[in-house]
Structures are given as structure tokens and as C-alpha cells.
Amino acid sequence: MGFLRGGLVLCILLLLCSFERSFGSGKTRHLKWDVEYMFWSPDCKESVVMGINGQFPGPTIRAKAGDTISVLLTNKLHTEGVVIHWHGIRQVGTPWADGTASISQCAINPGETFDYRFVVDKPGTYFYHGHFGMQRSAGLYGSLIVDVADGDQREPFHYDGEFNMLLSDWWHQSVHHQEVGLSSKPFRWIGEPQTVLINGRGQFNCSLAAHFSNTTSTNQCNLRGNEQCAPQILRVLPNKTYRLRIASTTALASLNLAVGGHKMVVVEADGNYVQPFQVEDIDIYPGQSYSVLIRTNQEASKNYWISIGVRGRRPQTPQALTLLNYAPTSTSKIPLSPPPVTPAWNDYGHSKSFSNKILALMGSQKPPINYDRRIILLNTQNLIDGFIKWSINNISLHLPSTPYLGSIKYSLKTAFDNKSPPENFASDYDIMKPPVNPNTTIGNGVYMLPLNTTVDVILQNANALLTNVSEIHPWHLHGHDFWVLGYGEGKFTKEDEKKFNLKNPPLRNTAVIFPHGWTALRFVTDNPGVWAFHCHIEPHLHMGMGVVFAEGVQHVNGIPNQALACGLTGNRFMKTTQN
Amino acid sequence: MGFLRGGLVLCILLLLCSFERSFGSGKTRHLKWDVEYMFWSPDCKESVVMGINGQFPGPTIRAKAGDTISVLLTNKLHTEGVVIHWHGIRQVGTPWADGTASISQCAINPGETFDYRFVVDKPGTYFYHGHFGMQRSAGLYGSLIVDVADGDQREPFHYDGEFNMLLSDWWHQSVHHQEVGLSSKPFRWIGEPQTVLINGRGQFNCSLAAHFSNTTSTNQCNLRGNEQCAPQILRVLPNKTYRLRIASTTALASLNLAVGGHKMVVVEADGNYVQPFQVEDIDIYPGQSYSVLIRTNQEASKNYWISIGVRGRRPQTPQALTLLNYAPTSTSKIPLSPPPVTPAWNDYGHSKSFSNKILALMGSQKPPINYDRRIILLNTQNLIDGFIKWSINNISLHLPSTPYLGSIKYSLKTAFDNKSPPENFASDYDIMKPPVNPNTTIGNGVYMLPLNTTVDVILQNANALLTNVSEIHPWHLHGHDFWVLGYGEGKFTKEDEKKFNLKNPPLRNTAVIFPHGWTALRFVTDNPGVWAFHCHIEPHLHMGMGVVFAEGVQHVNGIPNQALACGLTGNRFMKTTQN
Incomplete structure (x- = not known):
């Protein structure tokens, strides 16, 4: 019995790949966004989330290096101001577009529109998010992917296809409530997240991998695939190389990602190329992004887990899961082995080892030898x-x-x-x-x-x-x-x-x-x-x-x-x- | 067994009467207020409420006609703007101090302070409340009582003491959530309030009068008296006349108030004197205020219910209750009869009859005979x-x-x-x-x-x-x-x-x-x-x-x-x- 009834999976795949059409290098990309609260079920349980143009997460921006992005952002919240920070974009010459309330600009008032206009000067995997109060935690985020400019030399690695995975964590308690607790005496901590989301999708009351669970308390998910909380499955062809763009906008959780049966080669960190190195799993801290390459060289008749677990804090949040699915194998086929196990939350040796492997790609800009x-x-x-x-x-x-x-x-x-x-x-x-x-x-x-x-x-x-x-x-x-x-x-x-x-x-x-x-x-x-x-x-x-x-x-x-x-x-x- | 253990009742009484000291006619009364969210239990169940200076409801303003009020209002909310409207104050010469976002002023941004400075030119029973989004529903309100100026002729009626009763309704769902539902397609109605509050106090999970209930599902309240949801008891002396200042800042509920065993004489409506008339109960719609006089001419060894029920909509909210207590009778003595029954919610004949009894006090200003x-x-x-x-x-x-x-x-x-x-x-x-x-x-x-x-x-x-x-x-x-x-x-x-x-x-x-x-x-x-x-x-x-x-x-x-x-x-x- 499959956890995801087929059929709609292709739609999801198309959705995952239907990025904004590119207009060529140096163009201005005009976007009109409305920010508003809406009912949504990121983890199958209904919440109020902060969405953009009726979407959660917000629309993915896709541009080429050298393009100008213009986001006409209208605040449709009732009483709250809003700003958006373009995380990783340096805002050279446009510091007022950095989207940090109290720092770079006055928050945009309800009903008003602000034009965020800035150049994306460097290819890479970025994202954007709210930067006022804790609006990021409320769901105000999305992906920002910058490709190499037309005519520029290509990326220093080859791949046949790519997937975008924006990771976040989710609480059922409203952010307004969380803020009051954090500012109260006695202090009230927000606790660990209920769910980790992949592209805004997670499962709270059930698990895609309940079959492998030792306990009977976890239900197997029974999703049709068109639910807001249904996982986006990564559908691949055999013997190809795929780039996974992984970014974490979590509010709290440090994460570790692994792909069952597949090694990963890390090639990019925070919009900068790194010396490629191979790992079984990667650590991603809040605010970081990576690109990894995977080679689809495993048995094509099986499916493979992608699992994401919490590290650095004693985890009380289930792993986030989705599938790597080799076409034309059915997406409803459950992998034969359980999802990869996340390293122990406090195995800092593992974390440090990973961090120390990250080195600049040969030929990258070197730091000044001396500091002032x-x-x-x-x-x-x-x-x-x-x-x-x-x-x-x-x-x-x-x-x-x-x-x-x-x-x-x-x-x-x-x-x-x-x-x-x-x-x-x-x-x-x-x-x-x-x-x-x-x-x-x-x-x-x-x-x-x-x-x-x-x-x-x-x-x-x-x-x-x-x-x-x-x-x-x-x-x-x-x-x-x-x-x-x-x-x-x-x-x-x-x-x-x-x-x-x-x-x-x-x-x-x-x-x-x-x-x-x-x-x-x-x-x-x-x-x-x-x-x-x-x-x-x-x-x-x-x-x-x-x-x-x-x-x-x-x-x-x-x-x-x-x-x-x-x-x-x-x-x-x-x-x-x-x- | 009493629903309120004595002892602390005197404190409550003192609290009820400890209004701001008067500085004489024509003075400026300087107030500094911080608006912020806080945890509070208005109806014995904890919620997040919008408070002022750590209080809910906000501080009572007490002034004399002709005084200038200066409220330095600082917005301590994290992301929301705020304004306060001084309901019933005409703001002659100061229309920018009317406290209506999008109408009289820009909302006060988080961290900023606005000086609401205005004259209260007419004695009466007023209140103030938020006027941005649905912040009034979130608890942003309080009383504003204007006494006759020194030297002016006295009120056109005599009383020996007074009590202030600010009525409101309360939901457990946050106002942010309510707003999203009201603005959604499909529409989601907020439903009837869980509780009606008197001076910010009500009881949700229990009733002060469960003894009289036909069902066993309602628990008798067991309150010590120092809880945030404990009722403020009106402690009176026999054979005196008391003025009850009753104002309703409810978000939805039209109310009806009665005092067991006591008739009321209506003398003021919305800050204007009316021709006194006697009633068994009064209707108070959202935004209205009344002063009524009661004579404590009943048996002093008993206590009497004050009950407030919902009218105009099919009620799903229990009556709000408190006690009229003749000193030195114990406040823990339960009245012998059940609380006064609220007239049927749809008995509009009753409502109209009451409304039609309200006439200007003889000698009041008359309207122009013709309209333009x-x-x-x-x-x-x-x-x-x-x-x-x-x-x-x-x-x-x-x-x-x-x-x-x-x-x-x-x-x-x-x-x-x-x-x-x-x-x-x-x-x-x-x-x-x-x-x-x-x-x-x-x-x-x-x-x-x-x-x-x-x-x-x-x-x-x-x-x-x-x-x-x-x-x-x-x-x-x-x-x-x-x-x-x-x-x-x-x-x-x-x-x-x-x-x-x-x-x-x-x-x-x-x-x-x-x-x-x-x-x-x-x-x-x-x-x-x-x-x-x-x-x-x-x-x-x-x-x-x-x-x-x-x-x-x-x-x-x-x-x-x-x-x-x-x-x-x-x-x-x-x-x-x-x-």
C-alpha cells in the first residue's frame, strides 16, 4: 500500500520544475506580491500562515546573475508592518533594499507598497524571508535561485537536472503567542518545532515511513498527493547527475539531510562554489544553503528516502521525509529499508568534521592576509x-x-x-x-x-x-x-x-x-x-x-x-x- | 460554601474605588502608557490579551470636565501599529487625536510614542479602545470617567457612591485568527463569544450560580478572589443611592443587565443626561454607556445577583455575574434566588420599549427644527x-x-x-x-x-x-x-x-x-x-x-x-x- 497515490505526482514534479521563465542577462524582473495571512495546512494540520500571492512558501524567484529584481511588495496584513530580506544578496548600492526593519528601512505599513529593487550579482542558491518581529517563523519565506548569466562561463560542475528544497520548521502555536512567551517574565520557551517542512510540506499526525517504526503509535500517512502537506517527490532518471539546492530558513532547528543509498558531492555553500567533496549526509544550520550533486546510479526499480532530522538540540521533532523516485518506477513503492538515520544530535565531532571539509573552490578569491x-x-x-x-x-x-x-x-x-x-x-x-x-x-x-x-x-x-x-x-x-x-x-x-x-x-x-x-x-x-x-x-x-x-x-x-x-x-x- | 472567599474582597472594593486623584478643573493630566501583549486569564482560561502598563483592561482615566488629557502612548507591540480612540470625546479642535487609523492619523509604529492630547469637555461615562484592525477585540480598552468641573453645578441627581462596570465579550480564538477567517473565502464567522466580562473578569469553565442550574454540567466556581477572573463585587451600605456607570465595549454582543431585587433609574446615556426613568433591566448595545441609580433598600442580610445576558443574537454565552453585597454581610453568602433572567434574545418589543423611554433631560439642548x-x-x-x-x-x-x-x-x-x-x-x-x-x-x-x-x-x-x-x-x-x-x-x-x-x-x-x-x-x-x-x-x-x-x-x-x-x-x- 503506497503512502502516495500516483497520478498527481507528475503534476508535483512539473510544479517543482516550473520556475519563472528567464528573460536573459541583465534584465529587470518585475514581480508584484501581496503578503497576507491565510489558512494553510503545512503539516496536514490547519494553521494560519503568512503567504505571498496566496502561496506558501512564497513564489520562487528565478533569475540570472546581473539581473535586477523588482518586487512591488504590498502589505495586505491588517495591523502589522512587513519587510522582506533577500538572504545572501549583498545589496551593493541598494542598502535600503536589504529588508531589515529598524536597520535598513521603516517597515511597510498595512496597505502600502514598497519596491524592492536590487541586482542579483552572483549565481547561487538563496532565499528570502521576513525580518520584522518573528514573521519568518510565521511562514514568510521562499526561494531565490540565481543562475549563471547568459554567455558567462558555465557552473564549474555538470548536472542534468535540479531540485530545490527549502527547509523550514513549523510550530502549531502562533508566532504572536510565541513572541509574548519569549518576552515574558517568567520566560516561556517556544519548545521544539512540531514539524520540519520541505518546500512548506510536512506530516505531523502521520509518517511516510511508519512501516519502519518500532512503535504502533505512529500512523502511516494516507495522502492522495494533492494535499498542501503531501510531499514533493523528486523524480529522476537513472544514471544522471542531479543538483539538489538545499536551503534552510528554519527558525530554530539545525538539520541533517541524507539520501538513502546515495552519496552527495557538495559543490556550493551560501552562493559560493566550494572544493567538491563527497559525504553521506550534510548539516545545514538556519540561514545556510548548499548545492549537492547526486548520481542516480542505484537500482532504478526501487525508491529511496530523503530524510532530514534535527541536530544540535535534543530532537523532539520527527524526521522530514520525501522520496527519490527513479522513473518509471511507481512513486507508491515504499523503499525496502528505513530512512537514513540522522547522526546523534550531540555528535559535534561529526558536525565539525563536516564544517572543516568546506573549502573554497580553487581559484576563488582569497582573504587579505592581514586584518585592520x-x-x-x-x-x-x-x-x-x-x-x-x-x-x-x-x-x-x-x-x-x-x-x-x-x-x-x-x-x-x-x-x-x-x-x-x-x-x-x-x-x-x-x-x-x-x-x-x-x-x-x-x-x-x-x-x-x-x-x-x-x-x-x-x-x-x-x-x-x-x-x-x-x-x-x-x-x-x-x-x-x-x-x-x-x-x-x-x-x-x-x-x-x-x-x-x-x-x-x-x-x-x-x-x-x-x-x-x-x-x-x-x-x-x-x-x-x-x-x-x-x-x-x-x-x-x-x-x-x-x-x-x-x-x-x-x-x-x-x-x-x-x-x-x-x-x-x-x-x-x-x-x-x-x- | 461561598464562591468567593472573603478577605480579599475589601481590596477589590478599594481597587474599584481608587481612581486617579483629581487635580482640579482645567488641569492637564499626564499619563504614560505602554501597550503590549501579555498572558492573562480574563475568564479563568489563559489567553494573550492586549494590555496597557501590564493591566487588563487598561487603566481607568478619571478627570474633570475641562481637563486636558495627555496620554503618551508607546507602542510596545512587536510588529503591529496601534491607535486608541476616546469613545464619546468629541475632540473639538484636535481631530488628529481621535485615534482612528486610516482616518485621523497614521497608526503608531512599534517602538514609537504618540501624544494623545485632548480636552474632555463634558461630564459622563466614556471609554477608550483600539481602533485599528480588530485590536479592540484583543482587549485594548478601558474606562474614561469625566466628573463635573469644580465649581460647576452638580450632577442633576444625587448619589452616595458609584461603581464602574465596563462590559466586554471574549473569545478564546486569537483576534489574528478571527481576522483571517472574516477575510477568507469561504467566510468563517467568529461565532458567539465564549464569555462576557465585567471589568475584564468573567468565568468560562464554571458559574458563580451553578447551584441554580438545571444541568449538572456546570461547575460551581471555586475562586479565592485574587484571580484575574474573580468577579469584582459591588459592596454597598444599606439605604444609600449608588450610581452604576455601565459601558459596553463588546465586539459583538448586545447585552441586558439586571440587578436582582433592585430597580434601576436611568439618568445618563453616552455622556448626556436623560429624563430619569425606572426599569427592571437595561439593554446596552456595543459602544453605548449608561448611568443608572440604584437604591439599596432591600434586606441587608442578603446578597443580590447582578446578571448580564446576551440579546439580539441567539445566545451561546453564559450570563456574566457578580454580586451586590450589603456590608457587613459576608460576600460568600449565595443569594437565595437565581440570577435575574435575561429577556428572550429576540424580544425586540422589549428592546424598542426601552429605547423609546430614553429622552433628553428637561432643559437639554434641542435639535434644529429643520435639516439642510x-x-x-x-x-x-x-x-x-x-x-x-x-x-x-x-x-x-x-x-x-x-x-x-x-x-x-x-x-x-x-x-x-x-x-x-x-x-x-x-x-x-x-x-x-x-x-x-x-x-x-x-x-x-x-x-x-x-x-x-x-x-x-x-x-x-x-x-x-x-x-x-x-x-x-x-x-x-x-x-x-x-x-x-x-x-x-x-x-x-x-x-x-x-x-x-x-x-x-x-x-x-x-x-x-x-x-x-x-x-x-x-x-x-x-x-x-x-x-x-x-x-x-x-x-x-x-x-x-x-x-x-x-x-x-x-x-x-x-x-x-x-x-x-x-x-x-x-x-x-x-x-x-x-x-
Whole structure:
């Protein structure tokens, strides 16, 4: 008995492949989007999700490198503002289009339309998502795929077909409710997600692989295939090479993906080519993307599981599953073996081994040998007035109501804390113990970075409030890729610098820090704007886990009025004739 | 066994009476309010409510006539804008402080503060509430009580003490969820409220009067008295006169209130004195307020029920209950008889009889004998593109993103429909049948009213989409009181004018139309501004049941910039130096 009645599978396959038609290199692609809440059943249980043009996830944008994207985004929410961040797109020359509320623009008011217009300058696997409150968790996300430009040299690897897998996690409790809990005293944690979704589809009350379960409590899914929660099956031909574009916009879950019976060759990370390497499974942290190649060289009469499990936190969420199906084998044929087992959640050795394999493709741009400035950022969990917060060098970020891009450009000094936040932490701080930092405060100061300097950031992890607990945090930088110079254990010391990889460190936009460890990043301040740098775990950012970099803002010109029409910039520049 | 263990009752009593201290006539009362979501248990079941300064309902404002109120309102919501409307306050000279999003001001953005500064010029029982999306339903409301000014003559009736009862209805489904359902195709109705609240307190899983219930399914409440859902008991002394200030901010429920064993004398309606009349029970529609006097002339050793039931819709909500307690009788003593029975929900004869008893106190201001303009507004329920809407003369109101006050003041003609909405409907329209109006549209046109004219509004009710259904609608006018000239059955005709009460019609701000009937109102356009006139049932307004009156807007000066910093006014008046 198949878990998916055939017939409609072809439709799903066509859907998966029917990307927006390409208009050639350097074209402007005009999109009109309405954001609104709607009823949807991402995991077979009905919820309210934030959709775009009636779709969840939002429409996939497909473009070629050099194209200009114009998204006329209309806010159809009733009382909420909205913004969309184009994750991985550097927004060179358009920092106001980065889609970060309180940083790059005023949130778009209900009923209003904002034109997000920006160039996608680099091929790769990207995505977009809400960046106001926790609207990403509410379902405001979609894929953004950039192909090589016409006439450009081709990708440095061959493939015959491709599939796009945008991964996310889903809660049944509304995001509004989650936000209240996180901001309450006593604190209420959101808990682990109910479901992991692949392209917005998961199964909560049943499993596609219940046959293999030891317990009888899990029901086998009985889906027709046209349900909102029915899996999209990856239908392939034998003896071909397929590119899987895998991106994670999860709010919390670090994931691990494996394809039963198939090895994967990693070729891209966060829109940058990497030296190809073969693995059995890959780790994907929130905010990261990969392309992997699989060769369909297995028995064509069978189907194979694609399984995605949670890592880095004690999992309470079932694996997400779908099938790799060799045409013309029936999609209703259940694989003979159970889905690949996700490595133990706390097997950090496995995680580190994977991370360390990621190196830049030969010939990639190398980092400057020397740095001009080094900022060391201690990550701690703190109690502030009884509220649980995350802090960086003892400051928990609370964004101001006036976006920085305008307030810095126009020197509105009361818009945020003018004192520069610290660039290091006390040398005697014990990162192995629960935090002893009584001076932790709420703040919104900015790291002011001169243009064209090389900045090192050392992300230093530490123990959380509970003894012997240190969490994974995937840090994402806006407006830039950074080189990942290395990962290390314990407290970073000057000695560790010697181990930096300056030869072929990978460029990416999101890198993880492991428990009680550090991660070293380097980037060049070549992009005027104000850029968020933050943990990409949505509730952690909500709890203050981020910093703000301002970079040559005096060189920014052409901020749209609409991006400034709130807070102090709104007040400063409103000139009516009445008074 | 008492439903309320004593002891804490005194605290509740003190709380009930500890209104803000008065600073004398003509003073400015400065208040600082933070609006935020919080966990709360209004009916013993935990929900997320919109609170002010950690309180639900929001703080009671107590002032004297002639005082200026300044509320520095800070929006502490994460992604939602907010406004507060001061229901019943006419905002003479301060139309931008009326607190209606899209009409009088731009919604206050998250993190921003707006100064609501206005004069309370008339003693009475008022309240305030959110007026953006359905934030009123989310719990954003509180009482506003204006006493006679020092030195002014006293109220035209005597009382020894007073109690304030702000009534509301409560749903367990979040307002965000409700909004999505109302805006969906197929339509999802919000259903009847789970609980009716008195000063934000009700009981969902139990009844204070279960002893008297015929069924065993209702549990007797076992409350200590300090719960958020414990009733506030009205503690009185024998042989005194008490004023009950009763206001309804319900989203849906029309209510009826009775005090066991006590008659009530109605003395005030919507902030206007009325000719005192005695009743056994009173009807209160959403948006209305009354003061009634009760004489504590009953047996002092007993307690008496105060019961509030639903009328006008088939009720599925239990009566709200509290006690009238004669000191020093124990509050834990259960009354000997069951709570007063609410009149049948569809006994409109009872309702009309009550409404017709309400007449202006002798000596009150009389309406002009003649009108300059008469606007007849047909109320219909319609299907527009498959969405269920309420329409007025075939137009369902969808508010624009640029508030009218600014767009009209500055003649921004693209901000809203410039075509004036119709002032009448087809003479052959059959109000007794489901609507036949295929030209119904969504719109946002404005009735432009010259200053200092007398306007009659005839509200004409009609049949809803279902055969033989016509609902009650309480219409509320901003910026004004109106005279209620009369209520009638069927379709209004010129002949009906002869029955108008021009001698002593009551002044009020909210009047009901009965099923298949009409209500005639008259007001003078003496207040420059843009004023909403709408059904005060929250989901009905959300579904388009309102119109907009603009009145001498060219005379409005001093609109705060912040009230204009959105939409087209934001765009028009933003002048930066960069371009």
C-alpha cells in the first residue's frame, strides 16, 4: 500500500520544475506580491500562515546573475508592518533594499507598497524571508535561485537536472503567542518545532515511513498527493547527475539531510562554489544553503528516502521525509529499508568534521592576509531584570524605532546609543561556566566601520545559564560574504590565529559557532550601508542576539523616502505647509 | 460554601474605588502608557490579551470636565501599529487625536510614542479602545470617567457612591485568527463569544450560580478572589443611592443587565443626561454607556445577583455575574434566588420599549427644527467576489492606507475614491428580502459635509443574505453627539418624518437600528475633522460596515507630523537633503 497515490505526482514534479521563465542577462524582473495571512495546512494540520500571492512558501524567484529584481511588495496584513530580506544578496548600492526593519528601512505599513529593487550579482542558491518581529517563523519565506548569466562561463560542475528544497520548521502555536512567551517574565520557551517542512510540506499526525517504526503509535500517512502537506517527490532518471539546492530558513532547528543509498558531492555553500567533496549526509544550520550533486546510479526499480532530522538540540521533532523516485518506477513503492538515520544530535565531532571539509573552490578569491581591526564577540545568555536574553559582550540588542540607515546618514544622534559597543570581553571571563556578568544591559549601539578595511570577527561561544549547556548559533552577516578562517575549541587566544586558514577558506554568509568554541571570520568593508550581523535562530535574535555594523554610510545616496518615513527620520523630514 | 472567599474582597472594593486623584478643573493630566501583549486569564482560561502598563483592561482615566488629557502612548507591540480612540470625546479642535487609523492619523509604529492630547469637555461615562484592525477585540480598552468641573453645578441627581462596570465579550480564538477567517473565502464567522466580562473578569469553565442550574454540567466556581477572573463585587451600605456607570465595549454582543431585587433609574446615556426613568433591566448595545441609580433598600442580610445576558443574537454565552453585597454581610453568602433572567434574545418589543423611554433631560439642548441635508444609508450584507461583506448604499468600506485627515487637508486626490458615495438607495429596494444588489463594490469615498449645517442620517436596516434574517447594528458617530429623532419599522418614508421627536430627543453617540427597521439621527457639522460613522460591532466594521464624514477640513490646523508620516502624506512631505 503506497503512502502516495500516483497520478498527481507528475503534476508535483512539473510544479517543482516550473520556475519563472528567464528573460536573459541583465534584465529587470518585475514581480508584484501581496503578503497576507491565510489558512494553510503545512503539516496536514490547519494553521494560519503568512503567504505571498496566496502561496506558501512564497513564489520562487528565478533569475540570472546581473539581473535586477523588482518586487512591488504590498502589505495586505491588517495591523502589522512587513519587510522582506533577500538572504545572501549583498545589496551593493541598494542598502535600503536589504529588508531589515529598524536597520535598513521603516517597515511597510498595512496597505502600502514598497519596491524592492536590487541586482542579483552572483549565481547561487538563496532565499528570502521576513525580518520584522518573528514573521519568518510565521511562514514568510521562499526561494531565490540565481543562475549563471547568459554567455558567462558555465557552473564549474555538470548536472542534468535540479531540485530545490527549502527547509523550514513549523510550530502549531502562533508566532504572536510565541513572541509574548519569549518576552515574558517568567520566560516561556517556544519548545521544539512540531514539524520540519520541505518546500512548506510536512506530516505531523502521520509518517511516510511508519512501516519502519518500532512503535504502533505512529500512523502511516494516507495522502492522495494533492494535499498542501503531501510531499514533493523528486523524480529522476537513472544514471544522471542531479543538483539538489538545499536551503534552510528554519527558525530554530539545525538539520541533517541524507539520501538513502546515495552519496552527495557538495559543490556550493551560501552562493559560493566550494572544493567538491563527497559525504553521506550534510548539516545545514538556519540561514545556510548548499548545492549537492547526486548520481542516480542505484537500482532504478526501487525508491529511496530523503530524510532530514534535527541536530544540535535534543530532537523532539520527527524526521522530514520525501522520496527519490527513479522513473518509471511507481512513486507508491515504499523503499525496502528505513530512512537514513540522522547522526546523534550531540555528535559535534561529526558536525565539525563536516564544517572543516568546506573549502573554497580553487581559484576563488582569497582573504587579505592581514586584518585592520579585530572584534571579539562573546555570546552569553543572561538574566536582565528577570528576563532571559542573549547578549553580545554584555549587550542584548533591542532595535530602535528609527532605522539606522537613516539615523546614521542624517546624524540623528538620539536615535540610538552613541557609545560604541565593546570590541572584546573581560580576559578572565570563564566561558565554561554559567555567566557572571552583572552589568548586562539592553542596548542598540553600532560598530562603526570605515570603508575598505579588513575586519576580523571572532565569535566566542560560552556556557548558557544552565551548567554544562552551550548551544549552537549560526551567525549571519548582511551585505557581505565572509571568509571562515577557522573553528576552535574553548576560549580564543592569539595563538589560535596561527591555525587560521588563509589559503582556501570558504566564503559564505552564515557560519556556526559550536558549543564552548569559537569561529573566526574575516570580511572587507566594501559595501556602504548598515548591516545586521546576528544569530539566525529566530527566537535568539528576538532575545537580543545580534549586533549592527555601519559601513561608510556617508556614501549612501538615494534612500527612498518611504524607507525613512517613520521614527525620528519621519519626524525630521516631514515638512508640511500648515505650521 | 461561598464562591468567593472573603478577605480579599475589601481590596477589590478599594481597587474599584481608587481612581486617579483629581487635580482640579482645567488641569492637564499626564499619563504614560505602554501597550503590549501579555498572558492573562480574563475568564479563568489563559489567553494573550492586549494590555496597557501590564493591566487588563487598561487603566481607568478619571478627570474633570475641562481637563486636558495627555496620554503618551508607546507602542510596545512587536510588529503591529496601534491607535486608541476616546469613545464619546468629541475632540473639538484636535481631530488628529481621535485615534482612528486610516482616518485621523497614521497608526503608531512599534517602538514609537504618540501624544494623545485632548480636552474632555463634558461630564459622563466614556471609554477608550483600539481602533485599528480588530485590536479592540484583543482587549485594548478601558474606562474614561469625566466628573463635573469644580465649581460647576452638580450632577442633576444625587448619589452616595458609584461603581464602574465596563462590559466586554471574549473569545478564546486569537483576534489574528478571527481576522483571517472574516477575510477568507469561504467566510468563517467568529461565532458567539465564549464569555462576557465585567471589568475584564468573567468565568468560562464554571458559574458563580451553578447551584441554580438545571444541568449538572456546570461547575460551581471555586475562586479565592485574587484571580484575574474573580468577579469584582459591588459592596454597598444599606439605604444609600449608588450610581452604576455601565459601558459596553463588546465586539459583538448586545447585552441586558439586571440587578436582582433592585430597580434601576436611568439618568445618563453616552455622556448626556436623560429624563430619569425606572426599569427592571437595561439593554446596552456595543459602544453605548449608561448611568443608572440604584437604591439599596432591600434586606441587608442578603446578597443580590447582578446578571448580564446576551440579546439580539441567539445566545451561546453564559450570563456574566457578580454580586451586590450589603456590608457587613459576608460576600460568600449565595443569594437565595437565581440570577435575574435575561429577556428572550429576540424580544425586540422589549428592546424598542426601552429605547423609546430614553429622552433628553428637561432643559437639554434641542435639535434644529429643520435639516439642510438628509443622507439615507441602506445597511446590507452582500457577496462581493465570493467574500461576505457589509455595505452601505452598495459600498463596503475598505479604509485607505493614507489617513483621510491628511489627504483631504492637502488635497491628495489619489488617496481615496473621489466620487462621493450615494446619499440614498433605489426606491424599489425590498428591505424584507435578501439583497439584490449586483453592483456592490469595495470603496473608500467620503461624504463631504460643509461646516455648520444640519444633517439628518436615516439608517435603513434590511434583510441579510439569509431569508428572514435582519440583525441589530449599533451605529457610532465620531466627533459628535447626535439627536435620536426616532425609530421605525420597515422602510423609511417621508411620512415617517412627522413622527420625529424634535421636542426632547436624546443626544448620544451610538444608536441602534432594529431588524428590518430604521433609525433617524440629526447632528450639526460644527467640528472640523474627518469622522468615522460605523457599526460598532467589530467584525461588522472589519467587513466594511461604515462610512466617513469630512467636515470643514480646511479649518483644521496643527496636525502633528507623526499623524501624517505614512502613505501619500508621508511621501509628499518627506524632504530629505540627499536627492
